[in-house]
Amino acid sequence: MFRLTVQDVFVIKNRGLVATGRVELGQIAVGDEVRINGNRAVHVDAIESFRKKMDEAAEGANVGLLFSGLGRSDLSPGDVLTAGAVEPTSGGVDVSL
Secondary structure: OEEEEOOEEEEEOOOEEEEEEEEEEEEEEOOOEEEEOOOEEEEOOEEEEOOEEEOEEEOOOEEEEEEOOOOHHHOOOOOEEEEOOOOOOOOOOOOOO
8 A cells, every 4th residue: 555645746857757745655665556646557667765765665754756658747746646455535525424
């Protein structure tokens, strides 16, 4: 299980698209597949935290995830990256009293 809400997105020329944010749930490793808003699946090409390359990141870590093959319009701040059995947040709750 993994969830990260994207805080910022930028492009590194000749490398790919980087999404930054805090790991909210679970952990992620280089090579893992994540889904953007529960739809498009992409693989994590690299993980960095404070300019240090990492093989994996756990809950609470502020990270940058590198994705090759994505364009700037494919990912935006506020998008949710998930892996495993985690569904993206719905933005609402149904309550019966």
